[in-house]
Amino acid sequence: GAGVSQSPSNKVTEKGKDVELRCDPISGHTALYWYRQRLGQGLEFLIYFQGNSAPDKSGLPSDRFSAERTGESVSTLTIQRTQQEDSAVYLCATGVGIGEAKETQYFGPGTRLLVL
Amino acid sequence: GIQVEQSPPDLILQEGANSTLRCNFSDSVNNLQWFHQNPWGQLINLFYIPSGTKQNGRLSATTVATERYSLLYISSSQTTDSGVYFCAPGEGGSEKLVFGKGTKLTVNP
Numbered sequence: 001g002a003g004v005s006q007s008p009s010n011k012v013t014e015k016g017k018d019v020e021l022r023c024d025p026i027s028g029h030t031a032l033y034w035y036r037q038r039l040g041q042g043l044e045f046l047i048y049f050q051g052n053s054a055p056d057k058s059g060l061p062s063d064r065f066s067a068e069r070t071g072e073s074v075s076t077l078t079i080q081r082t083q084q085e086d087s088a089v090y091l092c093a094t095g096v097g098i099g100e101a102k103e104t105q106y107f108g109p110g111t112r113l114l115v116l
Numbered sequence: 117g118i119q120v121e122q123s124p125p126d127l128i129l130q131e132g133a134n135s136t137l138r139c140n141f142s143d144s145v146n147n148l149q150w151f152h153q154n155p156w157g158q159l160i161n162l163f164y165i166p167s168g169t170k171q172n173g174r175l176s177a178t179t180v181a182t183e184r185y186s187l188l189y190i191s192s193s194q195t196t197d198s199g200v201y202f203c204a205p206g207e208g209g210s211e212k213l214v215f216g217k218g219t220k221l222t223v224n225p
Contacts (some may be wrong), residue, residue, distance in 0.1 A: 042215035
């Protein structure tokens with residue numbers, strides 16, 4: 001597609017339920033990043049994929065959070081046993097992964113998660 | 117980890133005015149990006165600028181890596197420039213961007 005897409009755009013869930021968020025990268029982008037943005041705040045890094053491996057998972061806040069990537073394609077971020085403090089916008093960004101262009105990140109529209 | 121401070125936190129301008137946004141960071145970097153988040157939440161990459169100066173239309177950016185700051189200049193501001201501007205240096209040795217808290221810009225007609 002033309003840009004990074006994310007689904008669902010909005011998700012309301014009850015505390016304790018599991019949720020799965022999806023990111024479809026720009027075709028050919030090998031690098032993929034997940035971030036979290038709480039209301040009125042900057043972005044917090046969660047995890048980075050290069051291809052389907054995750055060399056940097058340092059931002060995942062707890063073992064309730066996990067992410068997978070299939071090849072250089074779709075990624076899913078799973079939050080188990082959701083808590084109210086998980087409410088935020090979850091943003092996915094992708095990048096070319098080569099040369100100077102490697103560094104530039106292109107963001108999707110985000111998934112707005114509300115945990116009741 | 118790296119610390120990022122952006123100033124001012126809020127800025128209100130009349131259309132046509134110029135502005136300078138500042139980003140200070142605590143460690144040397146080999147990656148720094150500026151983003152604009154529009155009022156609907158979409159983040160757009162403005163510049164990849166770990167050092168030097170770049171210009172794109174009414175926007176330009178300068179990073180002085182040795183002094184650990186970056187500046188974003190907006191000239192002849194328009195209402196569509198409204199939103200939050202984030203500076204995000206890369207944490208050394210990783211692919212991770214560390215975002216500042218942003219500068220919220222409001223441009224009034």
